[in-house]
Amino acid sequence: MKRQVNPEFQPVPSSRTKTPSGNMAEESGAYLWKSSIAKTGPKRRDQLAGYLTISPALLLILALTLYPVAYSIWLSLLEKHSFFPQERFVGLENYIYLWKDPEFWTSLWLGIVYSGWTILFQVVLGVAAALILNETFWGRGLARAIVLFPYMIPTIVAVILWKWLLNDTYGIVNYWLMAIGIIMDPFCWLGADHIMLSVILMSIWQFFPFVLLSILARLQTISPELYEAAKVDGASAFSRFIHITLPQIRGILFVVILLRSIWMFTKFDTVWLMGEGAGAGRFIRTLPVYAYMRTLTYYQAGLGAALAVIMFGILVVTTVIYFRLFREEADIG
Amino acid sequence: MKRWTSILCLGLVLGLISFAWGTEKKVVRIWHTETEPATVAAFQQIINDFEKLRPDITVKQEALAWGDLEAKLTAALAAGAPPDASHGQAVTCASFYAKGLLRDQEDIAMAIGRDNIWEAVRRQCFHDGKYYGIPHSAVTSLLIYRKDIFKTKGLKPPETWDEFIKVAEALMERDKDGRVTRYGLSLPGVGLFINIAVGELTKVNGGRLFDPKTGRPTFTSKEVVEVLDFYKKLSATVLPPGWLGHGYLDTFANLATGKAAMLYQGYGRGAGYIERYAPKEMANSDHFGVLVKPRGPSGKETAAQIDAEPWMIFKNAKYPEEAAEFLKFFFKEENYIKYLHTVPIHLLPTLKSVRNNPTYQANEMVRKWKEWQDMQYRYFDTGQAKPTLIIEWDDLKLPFGLEILGSGIIPDMVTDAVRGMPSAQAAGRAQARAEELITKLGHKRW
Numbered sequence: 001m002k003r004q005v006n007p008e009f010q011p012v013p014s015s016r017t018k019t020p021s022g023n024m025a026e027e028s029g030a031y032l033w034k035s036s037i038a039k040t041g042p043k044r045r046d047q048l049a050g051y052l053t054i055s056p057a058l059l060l061i062l063a064l065t066l067y068p069v070a071y072s073i074w075l076s077l078l079e080k081h082s083f084f085p086q087e088r089f090v091g092l093e094n095y096i097y098l099w100k101d102p103e104f105w106t107s108l109w110l111g112i113v114y115s116g117w118t119i120l121f122q123v124v125l126g127v128a129a130a131l132i133l134n135e136t137f138w139g140r141g142l143a144r145a146i147v148l149f150p151y152m153i154p155t156i157v158a159v160i161l162w163k164w165l166l167n168d169t170y171g172i173v174n175y176w177l178m179a180i181g182i183i184m185d186p187f188c189w190l191g192a193d194h195i196m197l198s199v200i201l202m203s204i205w206q207f208f209p210f211v212l213l214s215i216l217a218r219l220q221t222i223s224p225e226l227y228e229a230a231k232v233d234g235a236s237a238f239s240r241f242i243h244i245t246l247p248q249i250r251g252i253l254f255v256v257i258l259l260r261s262i263w264m265f266t267k268f269d270t271v272w273l274m275g276e277g278a279g280a281g282r283f284i285r286t287l288p289v290y291a292y293m294r295t296l297t298y299y300q301a302g303l304g305a306a307l308a309v310i311m312f313g314i315l316v317v318t319t320v321i322y323f324r325l326f327r328e329e330a331d332i333g
Numbered sequence: 334m335k336r337w338t339s340i341l342c343l344g345l346v347l348g349l350i351s352f353a354w355g356t357e358k359k360v361v362r363i364w365h366t367e368t369e370p371a372t373v374a375a376f377q378q379i380i381n382d383f384e385k386l387r388p389d390i391t392v393k394q395e396a397l398a399w400g401d402l403e404a405k406l407t408a409a410l411a412a413g414a415p416p417d418a419s420h421g422q423a424v425t426c427a428s429f430y431a432k433g434l435l436r437d438q439e440d441i442a443m444a445i446g447r448d449n450i451w452e453a454v455r456r457q458c459f460h461d462g463k464y465y466g467i468p469h470s471a472v473t474s475l476l477i478y479r480k481d482i483f484k485t486k487g488l489k490p491p492e493t494w495d496e497f498i499k500v501a502e503a504l505m506e507r508d509k510d511g512r513v514t515r516y517g518l519s520l521p522g523v524g525l526f527i528n529i530a531v532g533e534l535t536k537v538n539g540g541r542l543f544d545p546k547t548g549r550p551t552f553t554s555k556e557v558v559e560v561l562d563f564y565k566k567l568s569a570t571v572l573p574p575g576w577l578g579h580g581y582l583d584t585f586a587n588l589a590t591g592k593a594a595m596l597y598q599g600y601g602r603g604a605g606y607i608e609r610y611a612p613k614e615m616a617n618s619d620h621f622g623v624l625v626k627p628r629g630p631s632g633k634e635t636a637a638q639i640d641a642e643p644w645m646i647f648k649n650a651k652y653p654e655e656a657a658e659f660l661k662f663f664f665k666e667e668n669y670i671k672y673l674h675t676v677p678i679h680l681l682p683t684l685k686s687v688r689n690n691p692t693y694q695a696n697e698m699v700r701k702w703k704e705w706q707d708m709q710y711r712y713f714d715t716g717q718a719k720p721t722l723i724i725e726w727d728d729l730k731l732p733f734g735l736e737i738l739g740s741g742i743i744p745d746m747v748t749d750a751v752r753g754m755p756s757a758q759a760a761g762r763a764q765a766r767a768e769e770l771i772t773k774l775g776h777k778r779w
Contacts, residue, residue, distance in 0.1 A: 084432055167583065
């Protein structure tokens, strides 16, 4: 019968577990217990040294990540003017105010619409483009370089470019659509009714190369033998995609969707520059834009911070659910 | 011996460091809203000349978009690093003065001559008998129209809003399929410009935006509701359908390229855009004229908005005194005229002596677009021009103008109305939001 040993007294395969007699094989419980007590001092010293060596990094993380988050949470409990030094502790009043604020709910909804559609189409377009660019064809190198262009240009340049293209009175998009007979009258791309569509289209164009790049990198590591074997077995292109490609890229897809979701839900620059929060811009006043406006145009830093904390909370909860739903992909990713 | 040499060397190094520290140049940061490349270049020339006189000072200019200025200033103030001097709206200056952030500019006023400051702009940032901001220049908004088409159609200048809509409709043009090829009017849909227009329209309609005694918003008053009705009519008849998405420059592009016949929120700098973008034979005041702005159904006289940002100097900035020195240099006539001539019809002089200076008057553009300049002087000289959101000068005593301007409440009110909400309901919604904001800011007095 195998003797059961308390895990606490398991021998450690090092010189420290040697008995005074030097017999490494000795497994006496009494001896190990004594030995454990005797060696506590040096162990603690080692632990302390370990903590000391990682402490600069820990401090940096605390200062740069946790402190701003903690300060935002604290700020959200205050009624504070954005630059005037006076402040008043109001507890959860800012959150209660936002709960009743129709502007908040509208912004949340607009943020979900914007991020939902942009993520969906970035992924679809990104995967499709990656599959095409993974094939061998003439000019593939150039095509790969060109397709990354939208992701490389600064947002302000992209927005000015798109606003110019989509202008309803002199934009070239309307000109061509009318010239080929798709529309009869100029389409108000940047008007109140369609500005959301325009900002979604622009964002898909700007950010799908990130998905493409990530997926393409993974596709290039899949063994061609898998496809060859499937072909020999008579699998169609669609079948190969479903049974070989998709299972291979699901790990990276999990990460890409997670990152893009976080980035699109908190996307500020593109949306703000397209609409500037008022006029037609009111119809793309997503949660980050609303948080910015509360902080720097209403000058209510407390409410702005509360909105930021709510955004943070939504992202944390969504991420946890996402990880639970796709546990297997998370492990691969 | 070795030890003494080391000590000597150390002393020498420390001495050099402290000397370098002591003689480090003072960097004065100036923010302004004149982004025109020619203006930036002229301003830099003034800076260069100033730096020759004061080698201990370096002046760094930053030209910012007009619509971005307030948010950027606020962010800089919140970070504890404001520029030393900056442009600002009159309401911004009033808010900053109320919060005790500004250095007074009595010394600058004395240097350029208190009586030499043009009466029309003296009150832009003048509080408790002291100047807290002296405008860098002055301009009013203009109703710009296609004079050639107007004449061809035999139209009369509109005096009321109803007449204005009729004129705008008459100026519209359609192709054989009934599609509009030229709209009657172009308006910017950007928040700042909607704020400006609502203030101006309320004034020409005889109303107020805030109760002068209590500061309570008066958005639900008959005069403001009529402004919203006017917006609705314009939107339904003579404006391009996507006007809410148009920027300020889009409206000039629309006018210069013949897509629109009138601009209600035009400015003097538009003359430059017309010269650049309109067909050459049309780029003159025979084709693009200015009209007196019509009055509303409850109003008795015309009005226009003043765009005359005062220079503000921040008390808690690093070098406020040096910034004041620079501004005194800026306002010296020989420097100031160089600056004004970069956009002659848009930058009218703040100083009376400059207005009569032959060097200032000897400008081709001033002569060419004199009609535009005269219209602005008319608004100024009759006291019909007021800053953004200001109906009467005492509105500048209200300490929350900056917050109302930035909040988007007024643009949202207009958007609600033109998108179909009854005007009274849109006004009521904005009223409630503005009251709540003022209360939260601690300025409720009703």
